[in-house]
Amino acid sequence: xxxxxxxxxxxxxxxxxxxxxxxxxxxxxAALQSGKxxxxxxxxxxxQKISTQSLRGKVVMVNFxxxxxxxxxxxxxxxxxxxxxxxxxxxxxxxxAMKYDPPxxxxxxxxxxxxPFIVALDSGGDIAKAFNNVAATPTTFxxxxxxxxxxxxxxxPDFPALHLLLQQMLAAKA
Numbered sequence: 001x002x003x004x005x006x007x008x009x010x011x012x013x014x015x016x017x018x019x020x021x022x023x024x025x026x027x028x029x030a031a032l033q034s035g036k037x038x039x040x041x042x043x044x045x046x047x048q049k050i051s052t053q054s055l056r057g058k059v060v061m062v063n064f065x066x067x068x069x070x071x072x073x074x075x076x077x078x079x080x081x082x083x084x085x086x087x088x089x090x091x092x093x094x095x096x097a098m099k100y101d102p103p104x105x106x107x108x109x110x111x112x113x114x115x116p117f118i119v120a121l122d123s124g125g126d127i128a129k130a131f132n133n134v135a136a137t138p139t140t141f142x143x144x145x146x147x148x149x150x151x152x153x154x155x156x157p158d159f160p161a162l163h164l165l166l167q168q169m170l171a172a173k174a
Contacts, residue, residue: 037062037143038130042094042120045107050094050118052147059169060092060143064128066101067109069137075156076113082163083117089170090145093117098137099125144169 037060041051052060063079065072083093095115097106099122110119120127128134131141142151142165151165 035149036147037141037149040127040130042096042118042127045110045119045121048118050120052143055092055143056147057145058090058092059086059145059166060094061140062131062143063093063095063140064098064122064131064134064137065095066098066137067105068101071156072138075138078156078159080113080116082159082166085163086166086170087116091166091170095119096122096127098128099123142166142169145172 037052039052041049043049061083079093079095083091087093095117097103097119101121103121103123106119106121109115122128131139136154138153138155140153140157141149142153142162144150150169153162
């Protein structure tokens with residue numbers, strides 16, 4: 001039987017491929033959303049290695065950002081305020097600079113904005129890839145004491161709701 005070469009037949013295969021890719025992507029997103037944070041090691045600007053395993057027992061925010069991201073710059077004062085408010089209760093915060101952000105920009109930005117939390121470089125993009133291929137900035141993951149991703153924010157979070165959730169998470173036993 002000869003293959004049909006009509007316009008309809010030409011779009012079916014790409015459409016099916018698109019559906020399969022979308023289902024796999026959503027499956028990965030759902031797995032990360034309801035699963036454990038990936039096992040990665042952040043390398044701070046000071047050269048310190050911090051693994052997600054070593055952060056177990058603490059509530060952790062992992063924020064993917066870039067120095068040229070307008071929304072990242074807008075949310076920064078509230079992120080600093082959030083960290084300062086909850087760090088004494090056990091909150092850890094890792095700001096991960098995207099791979100396209102020049103390291104000297106990140107170092108200068110961190111110093112000029114007096115960032116009080118861990119700032120890490122993702123020079124190879126491996127950390128963003130492990131967190132389900134993060135591409136949009138800012139993207140923030142909220143991870144509980146057991147290492148489970150409870151929330152993913154793309155864009156600026158609703159800070160009052162975030163603070164309420166952090167209070168609950170920090171009060172919970174590990």
